[in-house]
Amino acid sequence: VGSVAVEDQPDVSAVLSAYNQQGDPTMYEEYYSGLKHFIECSLDCHRAELSQLFYPLFVHMYLELVYNQHENEAKSFFEKFHGDQECYYQDDLRVLSSLTKKEHMKGNETMLDFRTSKFVLRISRDSYQLLKRHLQEKQNNQIWNIVQEHLYIDIFDGMPRSKQQIDAMVGSLAGEAKREANKSKVFFGLLKEPEIEVPLDDEDEEGENEEGKPKKKKPKKDSIGSKSKKQDPNAPPQNRIPLPELKDSDKLDKIMNMKETTKRVRLGPDCLPSICFYTFLNAYQGLTAVDVTDDSSLIAGGFADSTVRVWSVTPKKLRTVKQAADLSLIDKESDDVLERIMDEKTASELKILYGHSGPVYGASFSPDRNYLLSSSEDGTVRLWSLQTFTCLVGYKGHNYPVWDTQFSPYGYYFVSGGHDRVARLWATDHYQPLRIFAGHLADVNCTRFHPNSNYVATGSADRTVRLWDVLNGNCVRIFTGHKGPIHSLTFSPNGRFLATGATDGRVLLWDIGHGLMVGELKGHTDTVCSLRFSRDGEILASGSMDNTVRLWDAIKAFEDLETDDFTTATGHINLPENSQELLLGTYMTKSTPVVHLHFTRRNLVLAAGAYSPQ
């Protein structure tokens, strides 16, 4: 690639030239009908699999006709066959119907990507042999050419799949995922918690067992940390990626966390959490992003008027650091110097942060509550200090709207994803990204870190979810199955599973280690825009644009996984229709879509949304 980016015309015409005339345009309808007839007459067991061919063939043949400027043939081809396609492709077909001339194709990135990336079909060997034999007869050469050039047929040995199995996995813009794409090893285990000495001042025999004293015989170890000294084989090595060291304030936080953990409510089907809903009034659909700190003390809202507002949830007000003049007056040696540097006079419950020049679509607090990130339509991600409530850095890289951003669970790194179809990994002290995760065919809507901070999951408008390795930027997992753009992602606390929600109203559950879909939760009637597991992973809460919050039994969903050799090798699982059993409760709000969900450390659910009466 000589000169990069500006003049992409040569690339485009190179890409499109492969659509050069290969067959007689008037015969296309016949070819397609012929294939349709063949497939409909084939055996039942093969028909479902071979029907997967219809959609990619239809699109490629149509695009060939358009490119070679046979407008009328293209139009009649479209008219005749577009109704046959599966219902979940209707949105794509609508976009396709607006491409009637060659010039239109040049501007449409999605269609160009569709053409350059091979559509992946997974077909059993028997069905494939059948198809190949049929197509290699001379009158079907045209279709065989297209199949060879534009489709990738991932052949597996075994029983052909049923329509139900296929329907669960298809739907993305590029077909399914090749089996080998999901084969690499993923370290989904959690990192070991560091051992911290806990002050046992409110319990236990020795009253003087305080922090700071030299190690006694049996200091109480971190109860969350792994008891065994053995390395979990599924956990990444501690130093696989550089992580910031634990500061004293972080250690204090962890101790607080542990104390809260002991008071945590154990949830289950018979002990459901209470849900506390924070409704943003008078936001008039301007609320575009929400985040809550881990200790549930602050809520941030990103708005369409480009402001970010931070509220204190607890009675403790928000204070900024004093001005320089006053700072020089305080006694630096006093014990409560950290309190004294805060200005009481301007303390308030709400602080407004100005700086962005477009709606704020993503917000994320840092784990140590010192920083807030916000990503906006103006293409920048801004880092705000929560001590001075001013903007510290603007990270420019995406030149297009940035739809989501998130801090790493250990701080220091953050990930952002946007309209330019890539997700970027940044560190707060580098003005350029450290990693670029490229591969999606459409906007990256949602980005989340794995609890061990070694992997990033991205959900995209191309209806796939990809898992990326932070160490080297490789895509280690591709999950297809959603029928609409994905808007929410969440990892389970044990790091093994991923839950995703999309505009099709379904929540899908994925096993990261094996790379398989393990569950499907049906129930919502509109986009699922927020998902969260409870602190110990027993309950999955989902919030949707249909104004409800639903609670699902996560333990039951993940048990009884049939991961025998066949299923792991071929990636097929028979999903039970158990959504009704797994649904523990549906809670309706008064016309308030649920934008954000959060479990407090004691397993109380906080939900947030803007009241939008219709």
Place this chain on the structure above:
Amino acid sequence: MESGKMAPPKNAPRDALVMAQILKDMGITEYEPRVINQMLEFAFRYVTTILDDAKIYSSHAKKPNVDADDVRLAIQCRADQSFTSPPPRDFLLDIARQKNQTPLPLIKPYAGPRLPPDRYCLTAPNYRLKSLIKRGPNQGRLVPRLSVGAVSSRPTTPTIVPSTTAVQNVLINPSMIGPKNILITTNMVSTQNTANESNPLKRKHEDDDDNDTM
């Protein structure tokens, strides 16, 4: 906010009906009624811009009439300017490959707030204080003068300076300014000396301020 009234009334101009049909074909079912007006305005503006450009190209080529080639050229030129789209996929894969090859940088311990170099931060002050009390030329500036590069070039956060009647006490952190490491503490009305001796590197623009009115 009303999604109820979508279809334009029957006596709407033909263009509005066509636009409503286009919206329907593209799958957009809920929209405010004024969207049609905005779309029509956009269409009008786009077409007139293209035709104007085409006329210019045509007259440049000394042709008697505007023909399809001129229009085609006009469309192409405008498309490169206004309707940009994200980079193509192979370009992104390429730069991703390059960027992902470098190993992750090690994290230095005990580094305080981990922020990029000051040039890339928005932490520098973006204001300059004027002296309100006019003094003779050699009696020193009460205005803390920042290094020249700092004020004009970078976008910085607007900070609200609480206004009082005299010049503030400004403590400028050396790390916020950059290479010149100016540490100035100016006290209120009284001192002339501190400002004078604080920084020999400051240029003295003796007459600048006097030109400004308050």
